Amino acid sequence: MSELLSPTLITVAMAAALIGALAGVMGTFLVLRGQSLLGDVIAHASLPGVVAGFLISGGRGFLAVLAGALVSGALAGLAVQGLRRGAGIKPDAALGVVLSLFFAAGVVLLSLAQLRPGSAGLTVFLFGQAASVLRADLPAMALVVALVLAVLALFWKEFKLVAFDREAARAQGLPVAALDAVLTVLFAVTIVLGLSLAGVVLMVAMLIAPAVAARQWVRGLAPMVGLAAGFGIFAGLSGATVSALGPGVATGPVMVLSATALAMLSVLLAPERGVLGRVLGQRRTRRALRGRQVLEALGGLGRDHGDPGFGPEQGMLRAYLGAGTTRVLARLQREGLIRPAAATVPQGRTPRWELTEAGHARLAALRAEGGR
Amino acid sequence: MTQLHEPQFACHVEDLTVSYREKPVLWDIDLDIPPGVMAAIVGPNGAGKSTLIKAVLGLVPPVAGHVRLFGLPVGKARGRVAYVPQRQSVDWDFPTTVQDVVTMGLYGQLGWLRRPGRAERARALAALEQVGMQDYARRPISQLSGGQQQRVFIARALVQEADLLFLDEPMAGVDAVTEAAIVALLKAQRDAGRTVVVVHHDLQTVSRYFDWLVMLNQRIIAQGPVAEVYTEENLRAAYGGQLALIGRLREAGDE
Numbered sequence: 001m002s003e004l005l006s007p008t009l010i011t012v013a014m015a016a017a018l019i020g021a022l023a024g025v026m027g028t029f030l031v032l033r034g035q036s037l038l039g040d041v042i043a044h045a046s047l048p049g050v051v052a053g054f055l056i057s058g059g060r061g062f063l064a065v066l067a068g069a070l071v072s073g074a075l076a077g078l079a080v081q082g083l084r085r086g087a088g089i090k091p092d093a094a095l096g097v098v099l100s101l102f103f104a105a106g107v108v109l110l111s112l113a114q115l116r117p118g119s120a121g122l123t124v125f126l127f128g129q130a131a132s133v134l135r136a137d138l139p140a141m142a143l144v145v146a147l148v149l150a151v152l153a154l155f156w157k158e159f160k161l162v163a164f165d166r167e168a169a170r171a172q173g174l175p176v177a178a179l180d181a182v183l184t185v186l187f188a189v190t191i192v193l194g195l196s197l198a199g200v201v202l203m204v205a206m207l208i209a210p211a212v213a214a215r216q217w218v219r220g221l222a223p224m225v226g227l228a229a230g231f232g233i234f235a236g237l238s239g240a241t242v243s244a245l246g247p248g249v250a251t252g253p254v255m256v257l258s259a260t261a262l263a264m265l266s267v268l269l270a271p272e273r274g275v276l277g278r279v280l281g282q283r284r285t286r287r288a289l290r291g292r293q294v295l296e297a298l299g300g301l302g303r304d305h306g307d308p309g310f311g312p313e314q315g316m317l318r319a320y321l322g323a324g325t326t327r328v329l330a331r332l333q334r335e336g337l338i339r340p341a342a343a344t345v346p347q348g349r350t351p352r353w354e355l356t357e358a359g360h361a362r363l364a365a366l367r368a369e370g371g372r
Numbered sequence: 373m374t375q376l377h378e379p380q381f382a383c384h385v386e387d388l389t390v391s392y393r394e395k396p397v398l399w400d401i402d403l404d405i406p407p408g409v410m411a412a413i414v415g416p417n418g419a420g421k422s423t424l425i426k427a428v429l430g431l432v433p434p435v436a437g438h439v440r441l442f443g444l445p446v447g448k449a450r451g452r453v454a455y456v457p458q459r460q461s462v463d464w465d466f467p468t469t470v471q472d473v474v475t476m477g478l479y480g481q482l483g484w485l486r487r488p489g490r491a492e493r494a495r496a497l498a499a500l501e502q503v504g505m506q507d508y509a510r511r512p513i514s515q516l517s518g519g520q521q522q523r524v525f526i527a528r529a530l531v532q533e534a535d536l537l538f539l540d541e542p543m544a545g546v547d548a549v550t551e552a553a554i555v556a557l558l559k560a561q562r563d564a565g566r567t568v569v570v571v572h573h574d575l576q577t578v579s580r581y582f583d584w585l586v587m588l589n590q591r592i593i594a595q596g597p598v599a600e601v602y603t604e605e606n607l608r609a610a611y612g613g614q615l616a617l618i619g620r621l622r623e624a625g626d627e
Contacts, residue, residue, distance in 0.1 A: 032466060088393065154485060161479050165462045168528070171429050172480025173450035215467060219512040224467050 009244045012130040012251055014138055016236030019194045020206065020255065022145045024232030025152065026190040027207035028214065028225045029183060032163050037092070038077060038184075040204040041099045043191045045076030047106025047200050050125045051113050062137065065125075066192050073188040076102045103200075128199030130240065130251030144193055148186050159183060160221055198252035209259035210235065216270035235259035290328045293321055295337065295363045298355050311341025311354035329353060337362055379443025382407040382536050382567040383428060388437030390420070390427050397423050399591050401437065405569060407535070410562040411584035412572040412598075416611050419589045421571045422458070425538050429455055441536060450480060454534035458541050459521045464513055470524050471496050471509040477528035499531035500524075503557060519550035526554065536567045544573060555581050578602060 030039045046069035053068025076098050083094035113119045124132050133141075152159065161169045162179050170176045187207075194203045210231035211224070218224045239255030268276050297317060302310040318325045332338045337359035341352035355363065378384040385403035389396060398420045405411050413421050426432040428439050430446045441449040454477070474496040475488050482488060500506045503523040508516070516524065522542055529537055539558075543551045558568050562583075572578060578585060578598065585601040587593035587610045594606040 032463075034463070157476075157479050157482070157487065158484075160468075161476050164466050164468065164473070164476065165457070167426075167431060167457045167461055168455065168476070169479075170431050171450075171453070171455035171457075172477075173447065174480060218467055220469065220472070221467050 006244075007135065008131065009240060011135045011138060012133060012244075013237055013240035015133045015141060016130065016197060016240045016251060016255060017233045018138075018141055018145050018236070019197055020210070020232030020234070020236030020259075021229040022148060022190050022232070023194055023203075023206040024210035024214070024228035024230070025149065025225050026187055027209075027211035027232075028221075028228045029159060029163055030187065030207055031211040031215065032221075036204070036208045037095045038080060039187060039191065039207045041076050041080060041095050041102075042073040042184075042188050043195075043200045043203040044099050044106075045102030046070070046073040046188075046192055046195060047125065048072045048102055048109050049106075050195070050200075051106060051109040051122060054119065054122055055109070055113055055116070066195075069125075069192040069195060070188055072102060072106075073191060074185060077184045077188065106200075124199070125195050126199050127201060127250065128195065128197045128203075128252035130197050130243065132196050141193065144189060148189055151182065151186060155179065155182070163221075198255060202252055202256045205256040206232065206235070206259060209256070209263040213259070213263040213266040216266040216273050231259065231262050235262065287331075290321075290324070291332055291337075292366055294325065294328050294332060295355065295359060295366070297321060298338065298353060299360070299363045302355070311352035313348045313352050314350040315348075317353070332359070376443035377438075377440045378404070379440075381405060381440070382409075382442060383569065384440040384443075385424075385428060386438055388424075388427060388434050388439065390423055390432055390434050397590065398427065398434075401592055403586060403592060403595060405567065405584065405586075407442075407567050408562065408565055409584035410558060410568045410570070410582050411586060412570050412578050412582040413586045413588055414572050414575060414578060414610070415588035415593070419610070421588055422540050424588060425455070425540055425569070425571060429453065429538060449536075452535045454529035454532040454537050456525050456529045456537070456539040456542055458544070459518070459525055464516065464521060466513065468513055469509070470505060470511050470513055470516070471500065473513055473524055474499050474527045474531050477531040481532065495531050496527075499527040502530055503527045504553065519546040522546050522550065522554065526557065530557075530561075534566070537561060537569065539568070539570045541571050541573060543570075575607070 027039070030036055049068035049070065049072030050065050051068075052072070053065040056068070057064030079098045080091075080094050083089045083098065084091055089097075110122060113122060121132065158169070158174055158179055161172070161174065162176055162183075166176055169179075190207070191203050194206055198206050210228040213231050214224045214228035218227055235255045235258040238258040239251045239253075242254045242258075243249040243251040266274070268274055271277055294317065297320060298312065301312045301316075314326065314329065317329070321328075329338065333340075333353075337356060338353050339356050341354040381404045383403065383405040385401050388398060388401040388403075390398040401424065403424075413424060415421050423432055427434050428441075428446065430439075439446055441453055446453070471493065475492050477499075478488060478492050478495065482492070497506060497509060500509055503526055505520065505523050505527060508520065508524075513521070513524065526539070526542060529539070537558075542554055542558075546554070558570065559581075562568050570582070572582070579602055582598055584596070585598045586595045587601060587606055589610045593610040594601045594603075
């Protein structure tokens, strides 16, 4: 227990919560703008910047490394835009090319840098290492998070309109290109901030997963941003705690697993939009429809025979309505809408069924509803 | 003070040429739309109808020519112009409500750092009433049908109380009842002194709905009052050799 509450854990947990919250907020915009993969590109593309920052500054200075990551991440983002707009290359191809180009350059630089002394910590940025976050880094981290959130709050309505309808935003005279650039820088800052924790490979999951999870539960943008931040914080805290339980368990990957689990649960279980809810709803509709078919058939046959109490044979109903009718009949009987009809002479091959009073009433109600 | 140029027209376009990668989409467009008309822009697929609207609004950069709205360059006339894009151009699964989308029409007028408040929400609700969607104000937009989406988009333009409205295929894919409602709404806007410009695809209804007509096929084929422009000769020039079709359309249009 004492180990659980160690100062290291508290530092890691706070850093993870800060980054989780910011990633959730920014990831919402990434996901809604359909730019999830841009986040992946910026994250991977920050690797050459990290190593270049190390080589130029001659040591693993935190600031130099982050500045390098920011520059190469932003460059990659601009390169994607340039390839799409200028060269007319399809977005997915542009994203793929830029990602591999920058990541390959990063790996090459990394292999060069490892010949230098003091480079051992650089591979941390590949997968992240929470223990590398120092207590002294926390205030700076909190400041950056606050700054990003402040910019987002100041231009909230503009970012929202651009995310929903770029053309309309431009027609209203908003400087859409400039807003895009600001947002891209905010994405880059968020990603770079999370690198030491989650690493270039996994950071994109921290952006996308909480946003995808939050989308399932809300009807508005502000609630989505808030919930995504909450999910991000939860993922950060659970990542820090779980990794403290077992020696050598990395925080970043556990954060990602936790966030992804939240996303999967949300996609499955959310009441309005969840897969489970939709499947169950479809099943309910189908059952109601089958039940109605059988009631209609019983009622219609009764009318055709000029005898509302006419009880047709089960075999006839099955031939008319298809397999599965037996199950529907059993259910309708349980619900008290039909009952076995009195046997006739000569005896039929299969049982006969007739509508009960409740069945007649239900059928009349259904017909009135359908006729509206 | 900007020098006014041709201020007697709601929309004045001169020598406008737009091209996508060397291939001209619009060629040497000269267009004048007087204020207070309800104008249709018609032409075959690929004629550049949507591009013309976008170029007028400054959403597509022209390679040559200029545009004036009420005598002003478009950048200075934003407050007097509203635009209804094709409704497929946005993601209707975006997490927001109907009323919120309509309020977005006011974001440009609000200016930086100001948030929409009670006054803006009331204006949005009034615009929703105009299109008969007030009961849907709090619904998520993901629950709307195509016709409802279109009416919400029109409400987002109406809330701006602009003097000049551009609509890109507002009648595409909506049912007959919604189409009639939209036409009535737009006619009411015109009768209130506003100018309405609509990209339209249905030749049969042109003379019933509109009083001004622009025929386009990369170049302007004809423009003017519908009665003068809606001729077989112009239709043939715009739509090419589909003569049998045009003959039938003439009859339908004369009913």
